[in-house]
Amino acid sequence: MSAPASRVETDMTSAPQPFVPTPSAGLPDDLFPEVTVARPRARKSSTPSADQLLEGLNPPQREAVLHAGGPVLVVAGAGSGKTRVLTRRIAHLVGDRKVHPGSILAITFTNKAAAEMRGRVMDLVGNRAKLMWVSTFHSACVRILRSEIGRFHVSRSFSIYDDADSKRLMQLVANDLELDPKRFPVRAIMSWVSNCKNELVDHESARGRAAEGSVEASYAEAYAEYQRRLIAANALDFDDLIMTTVHLLQAFPDLREQYRRRFRHVLVDEYQDTNHAQYVLVRELCSADVEPGPETVAAEPPELMVVGDSDQSIYAFRGATIRNINDFELDFPGARTIMLEQNYRSTQTILTAANAVIGQNTGRKPKNLWSDAGDGPMIVGYVADTEHDEAQFVASEIDRLSDAGEGRYGDTAVFYRTNAQSRAFEEVFIRVGLPYKVVGGVRFYERREVRDAIAYLRAISNRSDDVSVRRILNVPKRGIGDRAEAAVADLANRERISFGEALRRVDDIPGLGTRSANQLRSFVDLMDAHEAMVAEGAPADAILTSVLEGSGYLAELQSSSDPQDQTRLENLVELVTVAREFVSGVAVLAAADDDLDVDAFDPAVELAALTAPAASTGVRLAEVPADFDPLDPEQDLAAGAAEVDDSLGAFLERVALVADSDQIPSPDRESAGVVTLMTLHTAKGLEFDNVFLTGCEDGVFPHMRALNDPDELAEERRLAYVGITRARQRLHVSRAIVRAAWGTPQHNPASRFLTELPDRLVDWRRTERAVTSWRNTSATTRSNDSWRGTVGYGAPKPKVRVIPVLTAGDRVLHSTFGLGSVVATSGTGDDTKADVDFGSAGLKRLSLKHAPLEKL
Numbered sequence: 001m002s003a004p005a006s007r008v009e010t011d012m013t014s015a016p017q018p019f020v021p022t023p024s025a026g027l028p029d030d031l032f033p034e035v036t037v038a039r040p041r042a043r044k045s046s047t048p049s050a051d052q053l054l055e056g057l058n059p060p061q062r063e064a065v066l067h068a069g070g071p072v073l074v075v076a077g078a079g080s081g082k083t084r085v086l087t088r089r090i091a092h093l094v095g096d097r098k099v100h101p102g103s104i105l106a107i108t109f110t111n112k113a114a115a116e117m118r119g120r121v122m123d124l125v126g127n128r129a130k131l132m133w134v135s136t137f138h139s140a141c142v143r144i145l146r147s148e149i150g151r152f153h154v155s156r157s158f159s160i161y162d163d164a165d166s167k168r169l170m171q172l173v174a175n176d177l178e179l180d181p182k183r184f185p186v187r188a189i190m191s192w193v194s195n196c197k198n199e200l201v202d203h204e205s206a207r208g209r210a211a212e213g214s215v216e217a218s219y220a221e222a223y224a225e226y227q228r229r230l231i232a233a234n235a236l237d238f239d240d241l242i243m244t245t246v247h248l249l250q251a252f253p254d255l256r257e258q259y260r261r262r263f264r265h266v267l268v269d270e271y272q273d274t275n276h277a278q279y280v281l282v283r284e285l286c287s288a289d290v291e292p293g294p295e296t297v298a299a300e301p302p303e304l305m306v307v308g309d310s311d312q313s314i315y316a317f318r319g320a321t322i323r324n325i326n327d328f329e330l331d332f333p334g335a336r337t338i339m340l341e342q343n344y345r346s347t348q349t350i351l352t353a354a355n356a357v358i359g360q361n362t363g364r365k366p367k368n369l370w371s372d373a374g375d376g377p378m379i380v381g382y383v384a385d386t387e388h389d390e391a392q393f394v395a396s397e398i399d400r401l402s403d404a405g406e407g408r409y410g411d412t413a414v415f416y417r418t419n420a421q422s423r424a425f426e427e428v429f430i431r432v433g434l435p436y437k438v439v440g441g442v443r444f445y446e447r448r449e450v451r452d453a454i455a456y457l458r459a460i461s462n463r464s465d466d467v468s469v470r471r472i473l474n475v476p477k478r479g480i481g482d483r484a485e486a487a488v489a490d491l492a493n494r495e496r497i498s499f500g501e502a503l504r505r506v507d508d509i510p511g512l513g514t515r516s517a518n519q520l521r522s523f524v525d526l527m528d529a530h531e532a533m534v535a536e537g538a539p540a541d542a543i544l545t546s547v548l549e550g551s552g553y554l555a556e557l558q559s560s561s562d563p564q565d566q567t568r569l570e571n572l573v574e575l576v577t578v579a580r581e582f583v584s585g586v587a588v589l590a591a592a593d594d595d596l597d598v599d600a601f602d603p604a605v606e607l608a609a610l611t612a613p614a615a616s617t618g619v620r621l622a623e624v625p626a627d628f629d630p631l632d633p634e635q636d637l638a639a640g641a642a643e644v645d646d647s648l649g650a651f652l653e654r655v656a657l658v659a660d661s662d663q664i665p666s667p668d669r670e671s672a673g674v675v676t677l678m679t680l681h682t683a684k685g686l687e688f689d690n691v692f693l694t695g696c697e698d699g700v701f702p703h704m705r706a707l708n709d710p711d712e713l714a715e716e717r718r719l720a721y722v723g724i725t726r727a728r729q730r731l732h733v734s735r736a737i738v739r740a741a742w743g744t745p746q747h748n749p750a751s752r753f754l755t756e757l758p759d760r761l762v763d764w765r766r767t768e769r770a771v772t773s774w775r776n777t778s779a780t781t782r783s784n785d786s787w788r789g790t791v792g793y794g795a796p797k798p799k800v801r802v803i804p805v806l807t808a809g810d811r812v813l814h815s816t817f818g819l820g821s822v823v824a825t826s827g828t829g830d831d832t833k834a835d836v837d838f839g840s841a842g843l844k845r846l847s848l849k850h851a852p853l854e855k856l
């Protein structure tokens, strides 16, 4: 691809010209292809009858759907139809009780459930379905804050900092406060602060509680400074989204009353995973026991339904507390509890196994979960030699099942405890050509170039966003050095203004060289020109294209000979495509039509699909006044006329919420045809015909950290229960005798969860004894080759180590660093070395004689 030399200033040392954005100029036509927008098919117009809405529900499910009036809790084990009840209840509310969709707030965690809710309501009332709020807690709070945060004198265009942004900011805080990184690792400070926010403890109270000179006092000081900088940057972190919304509702009773009148029905799925802040939010909206504020007449509290299963509570580390579900009846007096006992998802074998494992936890209410799906096949067990052998087993077994017609790739999932474990599976799956997708891990939006591009957009939309402005100040390199940056930061600190403001006062910075000053001015020109584009209402994709070009970012990648830069370029093209689709309204359409083929794992569509629960944010807020009266038919008109918000702010909001790990994609199994790899945490709420529960070793799963802590161990066991109960037909459990952790092989004993499975249910295809006897007889031949894994179920065949012949551009696989591309090679014979770019694992120089490297 040739560089668009006509426009791009590559000689950064000459005095730069102010940049004038012309969105279409300079780029090759095919770099950013036009997006074709799939239009949804017209929906069938037949309106279901009341009976049809209740079809396929058992008596207690029906009772829950029909319940009217006071708060109701549905508690039941996995796969008993809790989410189905929630979905059907919404359809019943709209279809039979004639509730206005705009007065429904549903908190859900899977796209499948969100799409189903919308689809059903769409069938009933058409476009008005868009007025329903179906989202995660975070997305719902963003919507409230975007209209109301002005009451706290915070600008509505605030940025949302994700985990990585927050970490960078906290790092700056820790440096400036000179906190000893050994005593106060940034991660530890962050989780302390996060805990405070989840408990609704602001930084002043945190400070007040901490004893002088204590460790807590240092944490609290960091909290206060971090918060000061967030405010200065006009940014909120994820935890702030919930806490600030709660504080708003508490500080302004009239506002709370407005929302209570608006949301007449609040429904929450996976209630066992709510934290204290989320519980208080629900309480503020739904409790009968709140003061409406002066001169306001309190409306009847909204109807509340929460569903959950305390055995599936797996987010204690994010502040989730089972207390919320256990104390529901105390929190909401007069509440009714409905239990479901029939499981419709799994075979009896799978259920018995799940019950046996979770039965080992103490202090829980026993459940009587049963299935009439029959016993089904036995659980398959496999003891592998190494993690590669385990992956090989999984790959072969998936192929075998597929050939036998016992489960397509798309009906199959592989679960593991931590993201890092995906690597072994990816390596083997690539080698054998098994199609797969990894959910989570290093994702599209976490890649460096994508984050750079987003930082540009954020800096344009919010010049106080210090983290973003500083990230791109010298990216691509434009001769603004650390000293110039520090001088600007000094001015900002002295004057208590944002870094972005200080940049605009270059003349007030003493001792700045002419060249630096010029470069800073040129950067400010670039930003100003694009701010003007925003002010003129330019759509997000035009701004993105313009800034990528104007900043020289594209030109730098295009002129590079590093093969990795080609990938970066492709990712940016992908991001522009995402922005185009967003602008064309695909995101809203995808959410509005559950017939649409959405591949939730394609990064281009991921944005649309993952944020589908929040898709109602694509509707302009101004057109849905918070005080609208759902019973006033005049106000219905707004719904039909709702238009898509294609502004930069709306786009950034989408992107920010994609990074929220609460957003869980549900595989489109019919069309995707790929095996899904994910952590156990991500699997919540999903179901698959065939499930592989891997890495079942003490120290891996249960996690090392939990081995000596009964509470953590109980949580790990709940995670096992979640994992087992995702399976509909077949469950496979496996472990490896030796697993490389941080490059050092570790021998882990069998997971205690394996020993908790009833013996009669498990068909062990390979046992530890088989592995041990093989190891004893062939230890000498294997020595260096254990990383290579094995083929088939039988004894692994040792391979002869051959030095691979590599040239720049080759794709390789390393047993620790994963996939990489060769940048250069040097030396000959045994001394041959290769420089390999492993993406997020970095650039490594490796000796080909020793490195566990394979050419792909």
Ligand SMILES: Nc1ncnc2c1ncn2[C@@H]1O[C@H](COP(=O)(O)OP(=O)(O)OP(=O)(O)O)[C@@H](O)[C@H]1O
Pocket (backbone or CB within 6 Å): 056, 057, 058, 061, 076, 077, 078, 079, 080, 081, 082, 083, 084, 085, 309, 312, 343, 344, 345, 684, 685, 686, 687, 725
């Ligand atoms: N009455 C029913 N008849 C037939 N199938 C049902 C019935 N109720 C639920 N199902 C099906 O059983 C499966 C599990 O239902 P659902 O996902 O709603 O359970 P859940 O209780 O939410 O599970 P989890 O605890 O894992 O979130 C789904 O495929 C659902 O369609």
Ligand SMILES: [Mg+2]
Pocket (backbone or CB within 6 Å): 082, 083, 084, 269, 685
């Ligand atoms: Mg569910």
